[in-house]
Amino acid sequence: MSTQNKNNLLLDVRNMSVDYYAANGAVHAVRDVNLSLKRGEIVGLAGESGSGKSTLAYAIARLLRPPAAITAGQVLYYPSIQEGERRTAFTAALEQANSKITDPVNSPTQSSGVDILKLTPPQLRAFRWNELSIVFQSAMNALNPVMDIGTQIIDVLRAHQPERSVQSCKERARELLKLVGIAPDRLRSYPHELSGGMRQRVIIAIALALKPELIIMDEPTTALDVVVQREILDLISSLCKETGTALIFITHDLSLLLELVDRVAVMYAGKLVEVADRNNFYAHARHPYSYGLMNSFPTLHGPRRKMVGIAGSPPDLRNIPAGCPFHDRCPMAFEACHQVIPALRTPFADAPEQIAACHLYDPKITRTTQMPGPADLGRGYEIQAERSVAR
Amino acid sequence: MNPFAEKKSVKAVEDASLALYPGRATALVGESGSGKTTVARMLARIYDPTTGVIRFRGQEVKYKGARVASSLRAYRRHIQMVFQDPFSSLNPVHNVRYHLSRPLRVHGHARSEKEVTEQVLALLRRVSLSPAEQFIEKFPHQLSGGQRQRVAIARALAARPEVVLADEPVSMLDVSIRLDILNLLTRLKDEEQLAFLFITHDIASARYFAEDTLVMYAGQMVEGGPSDDVIQSPRHPYTQLLLSVAPDPDRVQQVINHGNTSVPTRGEIPSLIKPPSGCRFHPRCPHAMPICSQEKPARTEITPGHWTHCFLYDQPGEKPAKQAKIIDAKSVQRAK
């Protein structure tokens, strides 16, 4: 990794695995996931329910509660290297801890990263909100109904920056509301006086309050109507570009995701099956599952044609079948898929940023240099659909 | 509750007219609060309309006066609903056999235990739940979302209806399963000549599944007609707004080429307790004229079958002949 890249890197998830412990066996919700995120980058995490996308995000934020547990992995976080005035509460907390164990020559503003999974509780407190904030799916219902929204924003500010004066907190709250497109005089409004979309804006304002480096949003718009959803998405996209905040955006709706993000990561049965930048993914989703997802959305234009979904349902994460987890739904599966778990690899000369976990693109396994294109995948799905109807 | 407060009625649906035909699907598109679910529930006779007429096969369906109960039962066997959430539309304490055998017995389609089992198995096969023998004894919590929705569809079919009212039947399902269910519904519609009312907020799936599309806004129908006409050349400003914000894979190409170019929207659906006067969309409409806040726009035929309620197009047009209607709700209103 070059120094340039290192400076840009914000978050590096390495070999992350998460299990849910249940009486009849552990559910392997996230399995050996590697994912990195640059500063200011918007990454979309897509997959159906139960694919582990939310679990992964919660694991990154250390929000998992038993019976869930991170069984392996690291989440390396690279704090901002800026010295002086922007020494955040988080780096201060790290420094304090380090002064006790290691020699003070090594400042916390290193380039090797801090493992979030090993933060002590006070460090974790400093980390959340200051460096990372998270917006949940029904977050708009999490606002306290008996407090006006101004108080709630100011509370967050004061909890993390106790030295800040009330007046400056109020100023900041006003600023934040303006930022998310709400008139600052709504500061005195109570949540029930605001519509769902407005409340979601307030939540986004709170998430931005302490200028975090990274925001995780878990399906922030699914509970909203289409028109409002569009507004919120536009807001999120412009805010992230403006403030340079990195974003992990989780949704099952790929067509929505693609309009917003720089990079897409598709999860299936707890594993990443494809990671690609948006343009390459849109033009050419390599993994058969990604292709199937992409083609699960009816279009608004062009001729009306029959489309086929992905048959079957995801595997039971207690006993995952051998080989590729997708093989029993995959129209392109061959023998190797039933036995060998495909690794994420970069086989595409035309798109070096795109990686997929599929044997189809491994010449050592397929024994040909020919790689299937989108048309081949499409035909595969059609043949599979015809067969299932015939049955 | 304040007993002295004036009773306010919500005009959830006002002046809605629609017709369903055998072997055809009509989509009802709108945001939440637009009254689309209320329309379905009126047709299912879960709610009674306050004014208006519902005709089934040309015969008026009674909802007042004598012999309502028996006419209601006769009507209901022909009209079945598929609900949005397959996790709450199946009773967690009953297995698949129970869910499917009840309508068979209630409507007298099967008498002996053997007949019931046979027909239940046949129903499961019709919704592509195979091997049917494995599914028959399962409980809802042992099924995935898609499988549950198939069971719910099979239950609707068990009564041997002619009309199926599907209220957002795929919106709670995973993306990869939605098309499967839509294709199943399409097959049932074509093979069994069922009339479908398909309620959705997703205009793309309306176009995929339904021949006709109606757009509702704040309890009023604003535009309707053949799906392709409505969606390819939307006339009403609200339909245009809906289309511009709908997630659409084709838009991604635009975004890639030109950056994000969506139209700024404004406002939200109004309260139905005090709806805006005139055209209910006028406060949000970019083309609003003085007349829009004073009068209700009348229905304007744009091309044969494609109509809208908007003063922008208020010119006389010709009325085309209609096909045989199986269900015909004329100007039903509902206040609650």
Place this chain on the structure above:
Amino acid sequence: MQVSSETLQPQNFPTTFLRGGRNIFKWLTSNRKMAIGSGILAFFVLVAIFGPLLTHVSPDATSNDIFLPPSLSHWLGTTKSGEDVFSQLVYGARVSLLVGFLSALGSIILQVAMGLTAGYFGGWIDNILSFIINVFLVLPGIPLGLVIASFAPLKGSVVITLLLIFTSWSYGSRVLRAQTLSMRNREFVEAARSSGETTVRIIFAEILPNEIALVASSFIGTFVYTIAADVVFEFLGLGDVTKTNWGVMLYWAQAGQALLAGGWWWFIPPGLCVALVCAGLTLLNSGIDEVANPRLRTEPKTEKLARKKQAEIEKAPQTQEEVVA
């Protein structure tokens, strides 16, 4: 993603409960509180049924062994009239448990009928029934029972049973009504309605099975009340004091001034039995609660496992990289 054990899942609860047979035993032992509670209860039921085989002395038979402490011939001693306390206790269990059970049964039937009808129909039916329920709710049960029982022309178990039903049903009714109210608009109820099911069937085949956990816990709660209240009524002499049961034993112990005379073997055993039965029922009840509502569950094995695993990861030796950090 919420993952919990199959048999303990809340939606599984009613089906497990209804399917019966071997499952019930497995289910009862799946929770410690429930296992202990049902064990205590089973013990007293067995004593009530088979206990009289252990003693050949009639509970009413007087003898010359007057007010003796426990001995080999009288395991729990004798009363001032020379009756055998052990024999009284064993026979008394029958009456006390039966009266408690029958009143709880009658009460729960009334609760279900009133609660579900009010909740399902709503409107003016609900208004009237709710009014009746509320009236009974504010009536103080035991004092009212005392007044009525002291005026009743007849005395005995039947009157007390009716009284117990009368004073115990309203609270459960209210809870069931609230539950039904929220159940009434669930989609599966609407689906049943639109598929042409009759109202009675919707109430009893669709809604009631979903409330079975609530009904069971309400039944047990009522059972605790009826057993305790029965003892109170009997102790105050409102029952038939010639028919032995635990309350009557306490009545005679009080009349015979057992406490002053130091005759602990006369009043402690029946008191202890009442307390034990009620404790058993309460344990059973909170066990059911925990199983039906996983949030109340005290940390099960799986969570401990997860915590242990998590701690391992957090405390794992730091890699070279982080030592630098």
